[in-house]
Amino acid sequence: MNLRLKLILLSLTALIFFSACSRIGSDTQTVNKSIVKINGNIYTTADLWDFSNIVLWEMEPKDLDNTKLRDKLLNDFIEHKLLFQEAEYRKINADSDMLNRFLAQLRSTNGSKELKALTGHYYINSQKVAKISEERMVVDKMLRQLADSSSYVLEGELRQYYDAKKKPTPSVEKEAHILHIFVKDNVSAHLAAKELAGGILFTEVARKYSEGPEKNNGGDLGFVKESSYPEFFSEAFRLKEGDVSEIITSEYGFHIFKMLEYAHDDRYSYDSIKTKILAELYTQKKQEIITEYVNVLYSNADIQYLNNFTLYELFPAEERRRDN
Numbered sequence: 001m002n003l004r005l006k007l008i009l010l011s012l013t014a015l016i017f018f019s020a021c022s023r024i025g026s027d028t029q030t031v032n033k034s035i036v037k038i039n040g041n042i043y044t045t046a047d048l049w050d051f052s053n054i055v056l057w058e059m060e061p062k063d064l065d066n067t068k069l070r071d072k073l074l075n076d077f078i079e080h081k082l083l084f085q086e087a088e089y090r091k092i093n094a095d096s097d098m099l100n101r102f103l104a105q106l107r108s109t110n111g112s113k114e115l116k117a118l119t120g121h122y123y124i125n126s127q128k129v130a131k132i133s134e135e136r137m138v139v140d141k142m143l144r145q146l147a148d149s150s151s152y153v154l155e156g157e158l159r160q161y162y163d164a165k166k167k168p169t170p171s172v173e174k175e176a177h178i179l180h181i182f183v184k185d186n187v188s189a190h191l192a193a194k195e196l197a198g199g200i201l202f203t204e205v206a207r208k209y210s211e212g213p214e215k216n217n218g219g220d221l222g223f224v225k226e227s228s229y230p231e232f233f234s235e236a237f238r239l240k241e242g243d244v245s246e247i248i249t250s251e252y253g254f255h256i257f258k259m260l261e262y263a264h265d266d267r268y269s270y271d272s273i274k275t276k277i278l279a280e281l282y283t284q285k286k287q288e289i290i291t292e293y294v295n296v297l298y299s300n301a302d303i304q305y306l307n308n309f310t311l312y313e314l315f316p317a318e319e320r321r322r323d324n
Helices: 003-015 044-060 062-066 068-090 096-107 109-119 126-148 155-165 185-198 202-209 231-237 271-299 317-323
Strands: 032-040 041-043 176-184 220-225 256-263 303-305
Touching: 032 202, 041 044, 041 068, 044 068, 044 126, 068 126, 068 271, 096 126, 126 271, 155 271, 176 202, 176 271, 185 202, 185 220, 185 256, 231 256
Parallel strands: none
Antiparallel strands: 032 041, 032 303, 176 220, 176 256
């Protein structure tokens, strides 16, 4: 299946209407009750069922008496209808090619199998699928246009967002790239120190004199943490980058260190994640614009709640009788 169509299919599954089994006759349909009037348009329990039946099928029987869940589903439905009404007013249409490809795929053998796997054994009412799919595409198109035309991020906002949420906390423990010469006698230590003072490369002196396991690597320990080594290694971590230590005596023998560099974690530096936080902040701004827009639609809308209802009443009559 085309990836784009598959994503649309998955996003719309929660809104698709499924009729009860094909043997259900007209005498078994749910009693249609008017529940809300939005800007002059009356919507019924059947409309809410079409919008949210997949969620309802997944509910436990005990949840069907939950008034908070009922109100949440109704509010989601109202928001969708407010947005769709606005899109119609703006004369926004769904991409006909995309819609037709989606419906063709939906009616294909593979599409039917995928829907069956996703939603169970209920038969698909293709007219309802087409209607709700088109509404969703129209709303999504309007919101994309609205957000894209109003969203922009300034450099100062990026920096402020980084400092507030992304800037890493400096690590208390030091980590550094260190070279090390270890010898067991004082004479060898002084000979090594003399050659270093004469300008001989630290790596060459280490290969010549060092008795540590890192000898063949020119005394290179790689990046090490201060806490991973004996206490006398703290002398190495007092050096500046490029500096060589004096001879340091320990219970093991004699040591000379060279500090190559301290670890600088650039993985979360501003420049390295600037593109990522730009995408995050841009997405956040778009969501804020959409939320504000929906709030304005609500404040200007004429919404009248009509008859009370329970979630149980939304189910087809045949399904209700099966539970009894």
